[in-house]
Amino acid sequence: MRSRLTAWQASFLAPAGLVWLCLFALPLASFLVFSFWSVRARIMRPDFTFRNYVATITEYGDVLAWTLLTALAIALVTTLIAYLFAYAIRFRAGRYGDLLLFVTLIALFGGYLVKIYAWKSILGRDGIINSLLMFLGIIDEPIGVLIYSQGAVVITLAYFLLPFAVLPIYGSMRSIPDDLIEAARDLGAGPIQAARDMVLPLCERGINVAFLFSFLIAAGDYVTPRFVGGGASMMGHFIETQFSFGFNWPMGSAMSFTLLAASLAVVSLFRFGLRRSLAR
Amino acid sequence: MTTSANSLHAILELSRRSALSRRAFLGGAAAGALGLSAMPAHASTTMTWMGWQGYETPIKSGTFLKDNDIDFQPTFVASNEEIITKLQAGGTGKTDLITMYFGYLPIMAEGGLLEPIDPSKVAQFGDLVPQFTAQQSIRFKDQLYGVPWNWGSLPLMYDPAAVPTPPASWMDIKKPEFKGKVAMVDDPLGNLLVWGTVVTGKPMGTLLTREELAKVIDELIDIKKNHARAFFATYGDMSDAFARNEVTVSAIGWEAVAVWTKAKGKEIKYTIPKEGTGMFMDCLCIPKDAPHQDLSYKMINHVISPEPQKVFATEQSAGITNLKAVPLLPPELAQSYNYADIDGFMQKARLQPVPPSEFDGTTASYDDFLTEYARLQKA
Numbered sequence: 001m002r003s004r005l006t007a008w009q010a011s012f013l014a015p016a017g018l019v020w021l022c023l024f025a026l027p028l029a030s031f032l033v034f035s036f037w038s039v040r041a042r043i044m045r046p047d048f049t050f051r052n053y054v055a056t057i058t059e060y061g062d063v064l065a066w067t068l069l070t071a072l073a074i075a076l077v078t079t080l081i082a083y084l085f086a087y088a089i090r091f092r093a094g095r096y097g098d099l100l101l102f103v104t105l106i107a108l109f110g111g112y113l114v115k116i117y118a119w120k121s122i123l124g125r126d127g128i129i130n131s132l133l134m135f136l137g138i139i140d141e142p143i144g145v146l147i148y149s150q151g152a153v154v155i156t157l158a159y160f161l162l163p164f165a166v167l168p169i170y171g172s173m174r175s176i177p178d179d180l181i182e183a184a185r186d187l188g189a190g191p192i193q194a195a196r197d198m199v200l201p202l203c204e205r206g207i208n209v210a211f212l213f214s215f216l217i218a219a220g221d222y223v224t225p226r227f228v229g230g231g232a233s234m235m236g237h238f239i240e241t242q243f244s245f246g247f248n249w250p251m252g253s254a255m256s257f258t259l260l261a262a263s264l265a266v267v268s269l270f271r272f273g274l275r276r277s278l279a280r
Numbered sequence: 281m282t283t284s285a286n287s288l289h290a291i292l293e294l295s296r297r298s299a300l301s302r303r304a305f306l307g308g309a310a311a312g313a314l315g316l317s318a319m320p321a322h323a324s325t326t327m328t329w330m331g332w333q334g335y336e337t338p339i340k341s342g343t344f345l346k347d348n349d350i351d352f353q354p355t356f357v358a359s360n361e362e363i364i365t366k367l368q369a370g371g372t373g374k375t376d377l378i379t380m381y382f383g384y385l386p387i388m389a390e391g392g393l394l395e396p397i398d399p400s401k402v403a404q405f406g407d408l409v410p411q412f413t414a415q416q417s418i419r420f421k422d423q424l425y426g427v428p429w430n431w432g433s434l435p436l437m438y439d440p441a442a443v444p445t446p447p448a449s450w451m452d453i454k455k456p457e458f459k460g461k462v463a464m465v466d467d468p469l470g471n472l473l474v475w476g477t478v479v480t481g482k483p484m485g486t487l488l489t490r491e492e493l494a495k496v497i498d499e500l501i502d503i504k505k506n507h508a509r510a511f512f513a514t515y516g517d518m519s520d521a522f523a524r525n526e527v528t529v530s531a532i533g534w535e536a537v538a539v540w541t542k543a544k545g546k547e548i549k550y551t552i553p554k555e556g557t558g559m560f561m562d563c564l565c566i567p568k569d570a571p572h573q574d575l576s577y578k579m580i581n582h583v584i585s586p587e588p589q590k591v592f593a594t595e596q597s598a599g600i601t602n603l604k605a606v607p608l609l610p611p612e613l614a615q616s617y618n619y620a621d622i623d624g625f626m627q628k629a630r631l632q633p634v635p636p637s638e639f640d641g642t643t644a645s646y647d648d649f650l651t652e653y654a655r656l657q658k659a
Contacts, residue, residue: 059651063658124524144460148510223513231466231504231511233657241657244365245384245468246650247391 035253044249052254060238060255067219067235068262070153075215075270078158082165082210083203087195089166090173091181101170107163116227119156123147123228148230156228157218164217165210172206173199201278208271215270219263235259324351327575330363330371331379332356334536334596335430335562338588339579348578359467359514360384367393373569376576382417382426382561383469383486383634387646389420390637395566396423401577404584408601411622412561417633426563429584430592431599433629434474434558435550437463437533439522446551450478453529454507462508463518463527464500468653470532473558473632475500485558486632486649493644497652501659503531511657516540522548539597552628559629561601 123146130142222236242252412428476485523544589605639645
């Protein structure tokens with residue numbers, strides 16, 4: 001019975017497993033193999049060399065570090081705002097909570113590039129913010145650094161990622177019974193203490209997922225920095241270069257796996273740090 | 281060479297086979313499905329094309345698509361490099377025609393991304409501007425890989441409302457009044473085409489020693505760090521910046537930018553400074569294993585015939601290659617590209633090859649250039 005059930009389950013899982021194998025695992029494995037190959041005269045050659053990984057560190061180590069730092073800043077900002085927003089929806093907004101949740105979902109609609117161009121219009125020299133500040137007489141000249149700066153990259157990506165971060169945290173908060181919070185309050189905990197000592201530890205998984213989404217998407221993104229960062233280049237841009245007119249798939253593959261490994265290390269560190277701080 | 285070629289060919293072959301298998305499977309499935317329903321009298325041939333937006337207008341002009349029962353599927357790109365990426369990532373075997381900057385053709389041919397072109401199947405090849413068809417870079421190992429079909433230059437763009445007198449030199453963009461108002465574009469080869477000559481004084485700014493190449497990149501880094509508003513991702517982005525008054529001059533340009541910016545309600549102009557500039561020539565190329573090669577040739581013949589060339593020149597303000605189409609052009613357009621003295625135009629705006637594949641002890645290679653250019657991108 002047990003084995004028949006397993007086979008029955010396996011038959012359902014097989015199509016999804018096949019898709020995962022063919023569209024994810026095998027391509028990834030092939031790129032891992034390519035990363036140890038070499039290139040000469042635009043032609044990939046089967047090889048087993050670590051040269052591409054060494055070159056990734058020596059030639060692109062600074063870009064890698066910058067990418068991770070930028071992604072970390074974006075992920076932390078996004079996760080923090082998402083936590084506060086989800087908290088407000090779940091515990092503070094009352095009957096308006098559903099409306100705020102709906103607004104969050106609405107923000108998922110609209111294309112990625114559309115959002116980038118929207119922020120270009122908002123942050124530009126004759127954008128909404130500069131126009132408003134000039135209209136109010138706060139400034140005489142438009143502020144140039146609102147756009148084509150690292151700050152613009154953080155704002156744009158944080159806006160884009162916010163719904164992805166709000167939803168898992170809100171999901172965690174929904175499973176927290178109101179009775180638990182009320183019990184904490186009855187036992188003398190203030191609202192901040194209840195939020196910190198009761199809600200936060202119970203949202204650990206949601207926070208981890210929110211950070212994971214935000215960090216990995218930000219670390220892999222290179223379009224936003226190019227469009228609103230004024231040329232700020234992230235690792236993804238240099239990886240794209242290797243795969244395109246660099247004709248160097250092995251190098252591009254090595255750079256991709258290095259970024260992947262470094263990103264997973266940062267995510268693991270965040271998870272470890274969060275667990276440690278919540279355990280205190 | 282043979283071993284290395286075999287390895288790539290093995291990969292391409294694998295990609296091609298999987299693509300063929302997929303097509304065969306889908307074709308079979310589609311045929312089966314059609315068998316269950318009413319069979320149509322005939323089916324259009326779907327032809328796929330990759331190139332810049334606006335470049336498809338001559339293809340669609342006239343009755344060519346209808347006459348040949350073609351379902352035309354264009355894919356627009358933001359850079360030439362995007363086409364290379366798409367072809368390398370499985371686009372060969374599925375794409376019928378592409379447009380490509382002529383300088384990349386030898387590298388693409390070497391990388392096995394293109395089919396050689398049989399000039400005897402291009403009826404009007406003899407009518408094309410001889411200075412263009414004579415370019416070595418459209419050939420690789422004595423085989424033709426591209427048919428010249430449009431051209432232009434990389435002029436200095438400026439906003440006449442803010443800059444009444446056109447800058448005389450490229451170095452004028454470093455004047456204090458333009459600080460923070462200079463537009464740069466992340467166009468690797470384009471930047472070298474312009475600034476290779478400006479910095480070194482050499483007419484071929486792409487054929488430099490490693491030291492000269494480093495100086496060119498140093499100059500571009502200085503402009504990026506100390507003078508530029510931004511290092512824009514695309515020419516379209518630069519056009520937006522001109523339209524929004526973010527910038528007033530540019531460190532690189534393209535005639536089409538003026539057309540796009542005018543459509544946004546802002547008039548900008550362009551000039552070729554005293555140092556000259558680079559020139560581009562885009563070719564029609566058939567990707568490796570193009571599925572409908574006979575139709576690809578038909579499409580090439582259509583696109584370079586006089587009437588579609590006229591359509592392209594007038595709608596995109598572009599230079600064209602078929603000399604028989606020149607008398608059809610509005611006089612101002614014919615004059616601006618100086619068809620009467622193309623040699624003279626090419627003295628100011630020069631067609632330049634990409635850097636050589638291998639370092640020969642003197643001239644910096646293509647890989648040297650990419651390594652140096654990464655410095656600019658990181659700066």
